[in-house]
Amino acid sequence: MTTEWAVVAAAEQFTLDPRNSGELTFTVSNPGNAPDTVVFDVAPGDGSQRAWFTVAEPQRVVPGQGSVSFLVKLAVPAGTPPRRYDMTGFAYSANTAPEESSRSSGRVTYEVRAVAPPRRTPWLWIAAAAALVLVVVTVGVVLLTRDGEPAPGEPRVVTVEAESLVEGATVESPRKSGAVVVAQPNCCGVTWSGDKQLFFQGLAIGDQVTVTVQIPADGTWRFATVRTTSFDYANTVFTIDGAQVGGAFLGFNQTVQKTEFLDVGTVRLTKGPHRVTLAVVGKTQGTNRYFAGVDEIRFTEIVAQAVAR
Template identity: 90%
Template sequence: MTTEWAVVAAAEQFTLDPRNSGELTFTVSNPGNAPDTVVFDVAPGDGSQRAWFTVAEPQRVVPGQGSVSFLVKLAVPAGTPPRRYDMTGFAYSANTAPEESSRSSGRVTYEVRAVAPPRRTPWLWIAAAAALVLVVVAVGVVLLTRDGEPAPGEPRVVTVEAESLVEGAVIKSPQNSKAAVGAQPNCCGVTWSGDKQLFFTGLAIGDQVTVTVQIPADGTWRFAAVRTTALDYANTVFAIDGNQVGGTFLGFTPTVRKTEFLDVGTVRLAKGPHQVTLLVVGKTQGTNSYFAGVDTIRFTEIVAQAVAR
């Protein structure tokens, strides 16, 4: 029997401090007579990210006719455009699919304010002007550099629309599932870069898809990606040339969402082709789907800084 969870926020909005941080309590009640284990999570609204929120002890046992409280902490990163944002809390039974037992709170808002910069003394204004001159010169040098090569000391950046790599992609499935990969057009209220994403329809743990990316020079590179989350998306990891890079990405959210660029990890690569693999390692939901989506991938060269003598 499915538990009909009730999720209530302690207030209709977060109260943020001058650093745009705050916290709010959500109460989850079990109206049934039998105890059940609940999982509580956050669904960020448009323009926000799940990484802004922290949930203390997100999985708890709730006795019949009982309730538990979850403390959600919010820390909005510096540079976030000032405006009103929103989120919802949702809860589902740990032993059932979220789509079967998930219940949400009402919409909770929070107002992000512009953080006033510290007062600058005149010498800071002079330094800022000098820095601006250097930036203008640097931009001029970059624009005059031949063949798109960066100016000395500037990092190379390789940005690739993931769907452009579908042709030539290689799929492996240890369970011989009928996993597939394709270019999915904009869907479900989400607009991807280039109006498409790489859409991997895995069907089992261990399913994987590998694409090839060209790296223009020997060096150390920071790997990042724009990912998609949804109700039937799996937990995945990236590997480059057979070696895992970064941790596990959790693919489940109640609705389809697109992330910003997320740092995956740093890796040493030689000039030439490299194999980037997306591997299914698990799932949160109880469906038979192990899907995954990648919008864009990016490699940014890490340039060593000269040591002053």
């Protein structure tokens, strides 16, 4: 019997960095009762090439009623004409021909931007540039401990208690699983910042919760979070305004534990509200729960400073 694979991308587009590189998670589900070995691959769209994409562990065993996540990395070579491109992910059973059991995701796009050639830095200024980088890094580390309006030239830091966003959060559950989000008080030997965390009680792959975060200025921001792991926590990804940022976070742990701030990724944002979505893409534990916890959310502005000529 042919497995009717289901392939879902975590977002509708790749978010590319200034070098036109990015990554996106695809989840492949096995709706049948018998385990099967799946092969995941990428179909590049018009004008693109398969060599631009890398798939980590493209062949895996998927248990019946289970799912696995594949991380696809994209690196667009220099000189590629700037425009919008697209691709799809597809999966098929390893013991059959691709055309017999192949199933595809929806179309995923990515915007390639023109990359300016690197400027030659006069050797006279290398020492000054290195010293400037050290100053910027030091300032950034110091500012992680405080918010508010910074001094001129210093980065802004926006830190939010995730549980404070629960009241205005929206939950989506494509399979109508009954997923909910609550503010959970300290539990299980863990003390969260503010004595609570955002606790998302997902019950199926595709369940997601979206909160809104206000960004104070246009710019490039480093996104980081404090997460919780537990025995019934799922694998999740973040998207911001519909574009995935960073890779999948593996939520499973034998006991309840809180992480330190973990860098998720860097994203270009405009001043104003932005939708931050936590989406379930899989699990490693053998329960029917797809839970997730977020203690704090932080955006740190990346400030570009120029060396005088």
